[in-house]
Amino acid sequence: MKKIILVDGSSVIFRAYYALPKFTTSNGIPTSAVYGFLRMLLRILKDEKPEYIAVAFDKKAPTFRHIEYKEYKSQRPKMPDELSVQFDIVKEILDAIGIRYYELEGFEADDIIATFVEKLKKFELEILILSSDFDLAQLIQKNVKLLITRKGVTKIEVYDEERFVKEFGFEPTHLVDYKALLGDVSDNIEGVKGIGEKTASKLISEFKNVEDILKNEEVALKFRLKDEEEKILKNKSLCMLVKDVPVKFEIDDLKVPDFKTENTHKALKKYEFNSISKEFGFKEGDLVNDSLFGNANKEELKSTNLKIEDRGDSAEKAVLYVSSNEKRLENVILVYNESIYEFDFENKLFLDHRHLPILKDVLLNANLEKYTNNLKMLYKVADYIGVPLNNVLLDSSLALYLIDPDGEDFSIKNFKRYLNAEIEIANLHDELNFLKNYGHHILEYLKKEGLEFVFRNIELPLAKVLYNMEKLGIAIDVEYFERLNDEIDARIQELEQKIYKLAGISFNILSSKQLSSVLYEVLGIEFPKGYSGGTGSSILTEISNSHPIIPLIIEYRHLVKLKNTYIEPIPHLVSKETGRLHTIYHQIGTSTGRLRSTNPNLQNLPVKDEWGNKIQRGFIAQGENNVLVSADYSQIELRILAHLSKDKNLIESFLNKEDIHKRTAMEIFNLKESEVTKEKRNLAKAINFGIIYGISPYGLSKQIGISKDEAKEYIERYFNRYPMVREYIEKEIVLAKEKGETRTIFGRRRFIHGLDDKNGVIRESAKRIAINSPIQGSAADIIKLAMVEIENKIKDIRILLQIHDELVFEIKRDALIEKLPLIKNTMENICKLSVPLEVDISYGRNLGEART
Incomplete structure (x- = not known):
């Protein structure tokens, strides 16, 4: 099927003007918007290879919409003179090239394009509309697509019927009804108060048009639409495109011309578009640079x-x-x-x-x-x-x-x-x-x-490491993830039915409002102390023993999150070219210096439960001769705390290779080593790591389910065992007040605000940041240094992932004996602290096995 491109010239020029830097010819004529327009036009012509093309422009004269509604687009500022002149230049160049353009007083470019679409129905054509104005989406149909410019003039998104319906929930032709309810800020059309995107979409999906919505007494009453009827119908009239503009054309007039003419060459040369001239095939020695x-x-x-x-x-x-x-x-x-x-x-x-x-x-x-x-x-x-x-x-x-x-x-x-x-x-x-x-x-x-070391020795060389990691990616077992998706769906549905049975009612489990109603009104569960009906994770955990439905809801939420975050999207993120998943690592964006990753976020890859392990098993070594290796710093933040605080007892525990959590449990709970249960060790572990994050007695009590007084006593016992830790924390807060910042071991800084704030919540939060930033930031620096050193010094291994304190490698199985000690030694000796750094290292065919 032959193609025609209909270009909304006015919107594309506007987009180009505000997206590109402002530049001029050597004579001072502004041309940035013209350049952007021509670049976009060239791209579309070469990507789509249409047989026909037409461009539509707005006229400066008022349209019928301005006459009908004097506020129409009244909020828009006057067009800058340096933009106005570029419309004329675009038209001059289109004339030179031989591309027809159309404009008509009283109508907008959108109306002209809508009329073209209507008149072209008698031809067997695929119609592509290029614009930055989504109003034209109402024209989308079987053979009509909208090419919308989103980012500057470079990113184009294609909307066909399927994509539109998937995003909005209704057919494109009903976009005018949707905007009649919602309004349009860009055109200064006021919507109905209380109607947001979701409500408007739901109403149009159900009733199709505003006329039928207004006829429904119950809906009109519920959303207070009766008093807004005149406004709604006027809005629809303003948004609806005119399809019978008196514009005449012959299809042959719209044929894509031969660009390589002397007129084209002269026009491009006149405005110094030398690179574009070259792409048209013109050669001239004086067109340089x-x-x-x-x-x-x-x-x-x-x-x-x-x-x-x-x-x-x-x-x-x-x-x-x-x-x-x-x-x-x-x-x-x-x-x-x-x-x-x-x-x-x-x-x-x-x-x-x-x-x-x-x-x-x-x-x-x-x-x-x-x-x-x-x-x-x-x-x-x-x-x-x-x-x-x-x-x-x-x-x-x-x-x-x-x-x-x-x-x-x-x-x-x-x-x-x-x-x-x-x-x-x-x-x-x-x-x-x-x-x-x-x-x-x-x-x-x-x-x-004092930032030179971190900049020169950590962040600059790390950029290359991260690029190599992103380029390499990690292999994914797509079929495994598809099976896992079916498995988790079955479990989610099973939980759903159990929850409905216990509640005696079907409801949206993920809706906080509906869940709150079921828990506290239908089932009569008592509010947790200090709350009034919330359904957040911490609240549900606190009342988990109040009713058998709550553990099921917690599991349901957890599984839905895993499905939506990892299991379902990961196969779709696998590159078709490489067959591997390429997450993006960001050096910038965290306050402590930690890396973050997106598409997907592998920094939060679940590790602790059955489903977390199942997800990890989908990350695999590629090829029969390769394995994945996990090298994880053991308790690195506690070791950094020992180094920074210089606490003798804490340092001694690490030097003696003691189980630090068991040792803390022995001291806090006054137990012999043989008396430390798993539960007591976990309590001690929560306290150890809580101290790093500046945890309060209240915070600890909520975290491990004890009273505030008990938590306060445990923290006091901890500081009695490790007195230099308390001293370090107090000094760090004082220094942060004096200097307004904290520093890591290597000099990375973070400004601290709010330590003198009158608001206690802000003040305590600032204290926690002052305590934690040097510790977490130093840990981030250490693993970054290790990544750079490994990349530079150890050959034939590849870093695939960094997940906080852990690195994941892909290595040939027959090289393990040689490479594992090199990795371990490099990571453990990357810097010297007053306690040794230790790395737990293991391997397997997939990430789940490697982490076991």
């Missing part, structure tokens, strides 16, 4: 607000700015030798192959100092083009993260307040300029703040 910013020699850069300033006190440097979205590399901007180059890796069609040798030389050059904003992704760039990456001195995001790990924005502009730099940073041009000229100041600032 094509990039996102047009011709980028030193003089022309002045007109684009990017000033390449030379510093006489330093060697030549290169700046490599990487744009990415988790797994996906988007583009790289290289600033080098007073020039700028853009490389579009997301759309390989647009990749500047002529200048790839320059990029390769920069990455490879060990004598050239390099600054970037995303080192891990820069390793992906180097890998993609087949060169090693050398001499990157600065990752600005990592640097800013170390300066303030609780920050929310690690973009380059935020360095200004630390460096007292008197420089305007308003756009990407300015950020690149700042990084090139102030990068050495950032490195000096890290040194001055």
Whole structure:
């Protein structure tokens, strides 16, 4: 079937204008929105290869909607002059290329597109609508899809009937009814008060249209719709697209033209779109240095607000700015030798192959100092083009993260307040300029703040380790997970029926409101002390002995979470190319320095129960000759506590290789070693780790099910046994008050706020953070150092996963005798504490076996 692309020109230009950095031609004409529009147009044409194309624009004159509803889009600011002029440039270039565009007073581009869709029904065509406006989704049908631009002008999501119904719960044609209830903020259309997305979706799914909803007295009364009837019907009228706009066309007029004409060449040259001109096949010797910013020699850069300033006190440097979205590399901007180059890796069609040798030389050059904003992704760039990456001195995001790990924005502009730099940073041009000229100041600032070791020896080299781990991934037994999904479904359904039977009623077990009603009203279970009907995990655990239904509910919730988080999604996350699961590791985003992972989050991979072990057994070694190896630091945080506190009794217990939890149980409960039961050891374990997290008597009492007075007494006994621990904690809080921060053994810092707050809850939380951050942060530093050392020193092993204090490797079975001692020795000797680090190491065909 032949294709036609209908382009909502106005929305795509708007999207491009606000998504891309602002740049101009050498004569000062703004062209960033034009560039983005043309890039998007090229991508769609080359991806979809349509036979026909048409573009629709809004007219500046008011439409019938403005006349009918004077508030329509009234909240929108006036279009900037530098954007307005670019609409005319787009139309000029479309004329030059030979692509027809349509605009009509009184109607919006959406109406023109809706009319095209209606008139094209008589042709056997697949219709693709390109827009950033979701209003056009109401046109989706069997042969009509919406290509919606979501992120900038690079990410396109395709909506067909199936996807729309799956997301919204009703047919696309009823989108106008949905918006009639919900309103549309972007168009200044006010919805019905009390109607949110879920309610609107449910109502439309059941009744299809607002007219039938309003006819239903019960529903209209329940949601107070009768008084809103006029507004609802007006909203629907405003949202409904017109399908009979007086626009005329012949299908042959819409044929995709031959782009390679002299008119096209002249238009592209006029606005200095040199890279686009090259993609059209035009060759001209004077069209050099094509990039996102047009011709980028030193003089022309002045007109684009990017000033390449030379510093006489330093060697030549290169700046490599990487744009990415988790797994996906988007583009790289290289600033080098007073020039700028853009490389579009997301759309390989647009990749500047002529200048790839320059990029390769920069990455490879060990004598050239390099600054970037995303080192891990820069390793992906180097890998993609087949060169090693050398001499990157600065990752600005990592640097800013170390300066303030609780920050929310690690973009380059935020360095200004630390460096007292008197420089305007308003756009990407300015950020690149700042990084090139102030990068050495950032490195000096890290040194001055005592963060150099963590930056240079931990975070920078770790970026390469993490990239290699992400690239390698871990093998998954997909069929096993599919069987496990069936198994857990059966158990969930079994629990569901048991719960219904005990409750005497069917209800939504995952609904807090319904569950609360069943527990406290239907079954008459007494509220736990201090609560009034909650159903959180801690509350259910506290009243678990009150009724046989509660343990079943706790198990039901747990299994549903495991199914939704791991068992069901993991097979879908396996790469079709590699057959392996590639989680993403984030160096930035935790306050203590721990790594986090997403897609899926393997940091929280369950380990303690039967189902947790079953999930782990789906992570396998690939190939008959390979095994998975688990190397786990034993009680590392307690060992760090012993080192930091210098408590003799705690240090002695570790030096004597005692069971630290059993020893604590003996001291706290006044028992002989033979008298320590599993229960008492677990209580002591809770206290040991609770101390690290600054636990209060109340918190401990809730955690292990004892009275607050008992918990207070146990904590006091603990400190009597380990007096230097108490002293360390008190000193750490005082230091945090004085300095406003805490530090790990290696210098990683975290700012502490709230220690003097009048609110007791905030104050106690700040104390817990001050106690825990140096301990947990030091543990994070140690395993990161070990990862870097193993990657650099031990050959022929591969780190697959890092899960808090544990590393998982894939190793050939016949290499185990050689490699296991190397791993263990490296991890245990990565740094010297006053107590030995110990690593438990084991292996198996799958992760469950390896951890056993």
